[in-house]
Amino acid sequence: MKRVSLTQYLVEEQRQHNTIPAELRLLIEVVARACKTISHSVGKGALGEVLGTAETENIQGEVQKKLDIISNEILLEANEWGGHLAAMASEEMESIHPIPNRYPKGEYMLLFDPLDGSSNIDVNVSIGTIFSVLKAPEGMAQPTEADFMQAGTRQVAAGYAVYGPQTMLVLTTGNGVNCFTLDREMGSWVLTQRDIQIPATTKEFAINMSNQRHWHAPVQRYISELLAGDTGPRGTNFNMRWIASMVADVHRILNRGGIFMYPADTRDTSMPGKLRLMYEANPMAFIVEQAGGAATDGKQRIMDIQPHKLHQRVPVFLGSRDEVAVVTGYHTEG
Numbered sequence: 171m172k173r174v175s176l177t178q179y180l181v182e183e184q185r186q187h188n189t190i191p192a193e194l195r196l197l198i199e200v201v202a203r204a205c206k207t208i209s210h211s212v213g214k215g216a217l218g219e220v221l222g223t224a225e226t227e228n229i230q231g232e233v234q235k236k237l238d239i240i241s242n243e244i245l246l247e248a249n250e251w252g253g254h255l256a257a258m259a260s261e262e263m264e265s266i267h268p269i270p271n272r273y274p275k276g277e278y279m280l281l282f283d284p285l286d287g288s289s290n291i292d293v294n295v296s297i298g299t300i301f302s303v304l305k306a307p308e309g310m311a312q313p314t315e316a317d318f319m320q321a322g323t324r325q326v327a328a329g330y331a332v333y334g335p336q337t338m339l340v341l342t343t344g345n346g347v348n349c350f351t352l353d354r355e356m357g358s359w360v361l362t363q364r365d366i367q368i369p370a371t372t373k374e375f376a377i378n379m380s381n382q383r384h385w386h387a388p389v390q391r392y393i394s395e396l397l398a399g400d401t402g403p404r405g406t407n408f409n410m411r412w413i414a415s416m417v418a419d420v421h422r423i424l425n426r427g428g429i430f431m432y433p434a435d436t437r438d439t440s441m442p443g444k445l446r447l448m449y450e451a452n453p454m455a456f457i458v459e460q461a462g463g464a465a466t467d468g469k470q471r472i473m474d475i476q477p478h479k480l481h482q483r484v485p486v487f488l489g490s491r492d493e494v495a496v497v498t499g500y501h502t503e504g
């Protein structure tokens with residue numbers, strides 16, 4: 171089999187479709203390199219003294235794991251000097267991170283969840299990194315948070331790395347979804363799946379069932395119908411999976427279909443759901459839509475939401491489009 175490297179893929183994609191100019195290619199390659207470094211740290215585990223909790227909390231009030239901080243540092247350092255970015259933003263940093271004055275600035279802005287699925291780090295279960303790329307607004311001088319407040323439809327690229335039995339990079343630049351596997355001996359990313367398509371129908375769902383008593387009526391109805399199986403209105407049995415790493419759950423769905431949900435509930439209405447719009451929901455929505463799936467907040471397309479703050483949360487329903495349509499319909503009807 172002829173191997174196609176990430177670099178070769180990016181160059182050829184630019185030649186054919188003109189979607190990956192040199193600066194964006196550099197950006198993607200630098201992020202991919204950073205993910206390789208994170209993968210190496212993840213793989214060392216206790217031997218690299220990277221497991222366990224740091225003594226700090228992030229802006230979301232979550233206790234940070236050592237790997238949350240290490241991964242954030244790796245992504246910041248890797249992306250500062252290349253001249254392709256104007257600013258970055260991260261789950262692990264309260265404010266945006268403009269490129270320091272000692273480096274040239276570029277026209278892109280990068281957002282990331284450096285380490286997704288933190289609760290799985292110490293138990294050796296798949297975790298990941300999620301990223302989203304926006305363009306800096308025309309004429310932007312000193313970047314501010316307001317410059318990042320762009321709907322998901324404005325993303326020029328999005329992707330994730332999943333650190334599982336294999337390390338993989340899944341990428342879209344708006345022309346389908348492709349997957350690269352890290353060749354650990356060679357240290358290179360090799361194209362292993364082209365143009366991934368999510369099956370439109372599915373019999374598999376993912377939700378944290380422990381929150382059931384807090385759900386709103388449309389989610390109660392939808393899940394109870396799935397659980398009723400072939401004795402209920404759906405007339406068929408559904409299976410359930412919940413990895414508690416969005417990256418790993420989405421990766422399963424890309425490969426064999428499924429629906430992933432993290433709904434808002436009746437607890438704290440100022441925090442609708444758990445997932446963050448800018449660096450979790452939007453990039454995953456872009457990838458899922460590019461693979462023929464759908465992503466809504468229950469009422470509208472996630473990528474159409476106009477953001478109002480960097481760390482805002484959003485309910486998420488994504489995956490196989492027929493199931494996303496059913497649960498979205500339950501929210502919007504009547």
Ligand code: AHG
Binds near residue numbers: 232285289415
């Ligand atoms: P993070 O580790 O970046 O904070 O994200 C964890 C998220 C997401 O990856 C996962 O789907 C969800 O939290 C799991 O939530 P529960 O703990 O409620 O299962």
Ligand code: MN
Binds near residue numbers: 283285286287416450
């Ligand atoms: Mn996350």
Ligand code: MN
Binds near residue numbers: 285
């Ligand atoms: Mn995270």
